[in-house]
Amino acid sequence: MVKTYRVAIVGLGRMGSTIDDEGHTTLPYSVASATTASSRLELVAGCDLVAEKRERFTDRWGVKAVYEDMRKMVEAERPDLVAVCTRAAGTDQREAPAADYRVDLHADLTVEIANLGVPMLYVEKAMACSMRRADEIRVAIEANDCALNTGVLRRFDNRYEPLRDVVLGGRIGEVKVAVHYAPSSLLHGHIHSMDTVSWLLGDPGIDQVRGQFDDADYVIEGNHVPFDPRATYQLRFDGGVDAWSLPAAYWEFEILGTKGSIRSFNNGTSSQLRLATEGGGWDEVPLAPVTPTSTVVSCLEDLVDSFEAGRRTRGHVEITHQITQACLAVAESHRQSGRWMEPAEVDPDLYVFHI
Ligand SMILES: NC(=O)c1ccc[n+]([C@@H]2O[C@H](COP(=O)([O-])OP(=O)(O)OC[C@H]3O[C@@H](n4cnc5c(N)ncnc54)[C@H](O)[C@@H]3O)[C@@H](O)[C@H]2O)c1
Missing domain, CATH: 3.40.50.720 (NAD(P)-binding Rossmann-like Domain)
Structure with a gap:
């Protein structure tokens, strides 16, 4: 039983x-x-x-x-x-x-x-x-x-599993860049976007982070951000893959490699695989449809x-800790004029309010 x-x-x-x-x-x-x-x-x-x-x-x-x-x-x-x-x-x-x-x-x-x-x-x-x-x-x-x-x-969303399989199975060659598309707050939204990018790449370590609030002139006082700031970021994963967030479109993700790309559209509604052809350029390759299940x-x-x-x-707690640290490191990087930093450089007492 x-x-x-x-x-x-x-x-x-x-x-x-x-x-x-x-x-x-x-x-x-x-x-x-x-x-x-x-x-x-x-x-x-x-x-x-x-x-x-x-x-x-x-x-x-x-x-x-x-x-x-x-x-x-x-x-x-x-x-x-x-x-x-x-x-x-x-x-x-x-x-x-x-x-x-x-x-x-x-x-x-x-x-x-x-x-x-x-x-x-x-x-x-x-x-x-x-x-x-x-x-x-x-x-x-x-x-x-x-x-x-x-x-x-999204880590538990079966519509993203074929994307991850394509990436980790090497079908798009050596992975170079990951992109997240959507305007988003940091702790409420980008905790999702960073987590999804990390999941799609197989959860490598995060080597460096940089980022900035949309209000580039906002000054953090008293180690305290009293609202959840809209922000953009770059992550540099171990092995050299760079992830970028672009503040437009509706929750889309793309992973680009030396031999093609895989992209998820409209918050997971559909996806597109393109692979390099012998004649040059990248052609679309059909993907099997996925029936979504409850995340x-x-x-x-x-x-x-x-x-x-x-x-x-x-x-698991290690990966959640890593993604939380990368998110908070965006606020730390903003405070330090958007410089690249190791995630562990974030001040442990920097508090970012969110819902
Ligand atoms: N993962 C997702 O897709 C998703 C979707 C919606 C909300 N959320 C998250 O879920 C969390 C809750 O959001 P929500 O919109 O459901 O909030 P909500 O305000 O509708 O519900 C929160 C409830 O918690 C109760 N509460 C507060 N303090 C408590 C305590 N100490 N002990 C017991 N109950 C307490 C409140 O009375 C309230 O009923 C947020 O962090 C939000 O970001 C996630």
Whole structure:
């Protein structure tokens, strides 16, 4: 018989419970609906500070075990998997309410839940607002041998798998450049774009980073960015591949090699492979169509499969730490006039507010 795992959700808002109503996709999207859709998972409890959210969650999902306090929920329900679906900085506001506001709720909850001994954790992105807290998360996850994935969902989107296979299978030759297309904020958006580029390239190390806020004159004061800045970046991966973000188009990605390119259009809706011909130039080569599956189901089931097999998750803490560091290094590079830097040069206490 297939073993099922007990899932509890912290934060019963859109990502925890209701985002399916917004029409982004017909596939299960909230953690509650993805859990319900999976034969490996059982939704057992939910937690929110707001009584009305708890009531709506019970009505919608038939789960009576609801709590105001995360620790009480974990101690009473002993879930196998907890999903952290609160806002990152613990407020609904788009900007920090004060110049010294340094709340980092994803980090607080992740460290606390890992230390409570929960074996599997899904954490909404970005997992931390500073490297000080990302370092703490890595320590807690590793010390407790906890399996972690975060909500960078293109990593779990089967429409990107053929692109990755093309790149890693050498079909476009030696990879030279990766491009991400879309205007985007840094911690809310580029955590996704950097993670996807990294995934498509096989998660190499990141050697150097540079970047700039769209407001090139913005001056960071007090090691604190009180909003999530729109930004562009360049990453130099180990082995010499350069990744560029271009602030236009709708979430597209292209990987270019010596013998061709693979491009994803319109937020994963379609893709195009072009390969070098003998006569010169690059011709389009058909790709098999992909029927999309739920990214959140895939992400949660990867946790379970990895836990059972004793292997690293697809979005393990090392890679999440690396991408978080690269994102925050863009802010550090902006502060230092857009210079190239090693990701580890980011000041650990540089805090970037985001939702
Ligand atoms: N990966 C994705 O595709 C995706 C999509 C949507 C949102 N998100 C992310 O999900 C996170 C949540 O966003 P949302 O739009 O669902 O927010 P939301 O405001 O709709 O829901 C957050 C909920 O958390 C609750 N909460 C706050 N502090 C809490 C605490 N200490 N304990 C328990 N509950 C608490 C709030 O009351 C609220 O109901 C954000 O980080 C956002 O970036 C990711």
